[in-house]
Amino acid sequence: SQTIHQWPATLVQPVGSPLSLECTVEGTSNPNLYWYRQAAGRGLQLLFYSVGIGQISSEVPQNLSASRPQDRQFILSSKKLLLSDSGFYLCAWSSGEAEAFFGQGTRLTVV
Amino acid sequence: GQNIDQPTEMTATEGAIVQINCTYQTSGFNGLFWYQQHAGEAPTFLSYNVLDGLEEKGRFSSFLSRSKGYSYLLLKELQMKDSASYLCAVAVGGYQKVTFGTGTKLQVIP
Numbered sequence: 001s002q003t004i005h006q007w008p009a010t011l012v013q014p015v016g017s018p019l020s021l022e023c024t025v026e027g028t029s030n031p032n033l034y035w036y037r038q039a040a041g042r043g044l045q046l047l048f049y050s051v052g053i054g055q056i057s058s059e060v061p062q063n064l065s066a067s068r069p070q071d072r073q074f075i076l077s078s079k080k081l082l083l084s085d086s087g088f089y090l091c092a093w094s095s096g097e098a099e100a101f102f103g104q105g106t107r108l109t110v111v
Numbered sequence: 112g113q114n115i116d117q118p119t120e121m122t123a124t125e126g127a128i129v130q131i132n133c134t135y136q137t138s139g140f141n142g143l144f145w146y147q148q149h150a151g152e153a154p155t156f157l158s159y160n161v162l163d164g165l166e167e168k169g170r171f172s173s174f175l176s177r178s179k180g181y182s183y184l185l186l187k188e189l190q191m192k193d194s195a196s197y198l199c200a201v202a203v204g205g206y207q208k209v210t211f212g213t214g215t216k217l218q219v220i221p
Contacts, residue, residue, distance in 0.1 A: 032207055034209065036211070042213060042214075043198060043211050043212055043213030043214045044154070044198065044200075044211035044214075045211075046208070046209070046210050046211070049207060049208055049209075051207050057207075057208070088151075090153055090154075092209075094209065097141070097142070098159070099144055099156040099159055100144070100156075100200075100209050101156070102153035102154050102155075103153060104152075104153050105152075105153050107151075
């Protein structure tokens, strides 16, 4: 069966510090991968999606970047965090014509 | 781009029926999903519509009209545990891109 791992679960980082969130998927190959952010009480904002290794599509201009160094690994990064980067970050995968499955999320607080 | 609209909040009584609407404007539509999200947790999949019509799954049903850009999620025999946010999501571009609405926060009251 397929599983998705996302870590860490919670993170408190100072403004200006770097960020690296990692997401890995098991039990499937060539998944579509997604990073979403959810601000408190808000919907899910699509940040990045990837349909293959090294293929990244960015949805909104921002302080973040994403990379897919391996087929089932998706990384969200920032060189210098802003206060506005605080939120609930969710990684998800899908096989294509089906629903997306979410990781448990990372709650990031920038202080 | 995609534009997805849902009511922000709804309240319904335990045991009743509630309908949560979603309208969308998008190009390259492939399918529509409904997810449930309890506070502080990741969304979980509820239903998936590709063709027009009603899909029923237990207490939950979802309807889609592609020509009208409209969907609804119907929850029957409401239970207190159904209190959650319900997210409508649209897949476009050969399912490569999945965009979510802002979600509807449903409160079930006794």
